[in-house]
Amino acid sequence: MVSFDLLANAVVSGVLLGGFYAGVAAGATISFGLLDIANIAHPAFVVFGAYGAFVLGQRFGLDPLVAALFVVPVFYLAGLAVHQVYHRAFERRGDDSMRGLAFFFGLMFVGEVVLILLFGVDYRYTSAAYASTSIKIGPVALPLRQLIPFLGALVILAAAQLFLSRTFIGRAILGVAQDATAIRLMGADPVRLKRIAFAISIALAGAAGALLLVLEPVEPAIGREFIGRVFAIAVLGGMGSLPGTWIAAVMLGVIENLTSIFAGASWAPAVSFGFLLLTLAVRPSGLFGR
Structure with a gap:
């Protein structure tokens, strides 16, 4: 018999975990849903962001949340470079399907090997004091190591949504996703807009990596755990819908936690x-797709 306190804590923990998943999936929603670029290496960039925050913490004593401010511009530039290579090698030639997917697979595994060579296979973690602190509200515990990534992910999605919906470049990116030819006829460069959008997706992955370091210790291969979740959330949310991404991720987090309680932790990864x-099977366009 599962007690009410245990169930309430499981639901709250699932909501917090799902919110973090949404932050991880935000960049994939942009690249996969809006740009039609199946960046399977997206979780690897999240791990790179975690290690970037770790290095800044070790050398300069920066909190992972502060380190994220330095990680984001570096990852934005990296995203510009990756898309430049991807566009020249695949998109421009009209060969951006399976070979492009293989490119990102290779990028993911090369990055993992580089991290192993630089840091080894030991787990790395943050020494921030709040990582082991909880807030109690009645019978429900709110661990700050989950609450802070949840709030950080909320900021990531809100900032991305405001950028896409309220700025000229953001609306132009949405226009490219709908009709690149029309955007070209209006005098804009679809390739440049896609490059900016892809760079933003990688920058969001870097920020999510700093949050991951708060949530749990990291090692080079940990990104593999998020591949299924990230793309499941992007599809469930409606392929390009950031609000849908948030709702789908929270639903997934709660379902995973409840599955762990009633069926065992080994079943939770299969839920994604x-x-x-x-x-x-019921709604091919996703929960919030058009």
């Missing part, structure tokens, strides 16, 4: 794909 398949 099971929930995805069920939703696509």
Whole structure:
């Protein structure tokens, strides 16, 4: 018999974890949903961001949240460079499907090897005091190591949504996703807009990596755990819908936590794909797709 306190804590923990998942999936929602670029290496960039925050913390004593402010511009520039290579090698030649996917797979594994060579396979973690602190509200505990990534992810999604919906470049990016030819006829460069959008997706991955370091210790291969979740959330949310990404991620986090309680932790990873398949069978466009 599961007690009410245990169930309440599981739901709250699932909401906090799902919110973090949304922050991880935000960049993938842009690249996969808006740009039609299946960046399977997206979780690897999240791990790079975590290690970047770790290095800044070790050398300069920066909190991961402060380190994120330095990680984001570096990852934005890296995103510009990656898209430049991807566009020249695949998009420009009209060969941006399977070979492009292989490119990102290779990028992911090369990056993992580089991290192993630089840092080894030991887990790295933040020494921030709040990582082991909790706030109690009645029977419910709110661990700051989960609450802070949840709030940080909320900021990431809100900033990305405001940029896309309220700025000229953001609306132009949405226009490219709908009709690149029309954007070109209006005098804008679709390739440049896609490059900016892809760079933003990588910058968001770097910021999410700093939040990951707060949530749990990291090692080079930890990004593999997020591949299924990230793309399941992007599809479930409606392929390009950031609000949909948030809701889908929170739903997934709660379902995973409840699955861990009632069926065991070993079943939780399968929920991402099971929930995805069920939703696509009923609503192929995702929960919030048009």
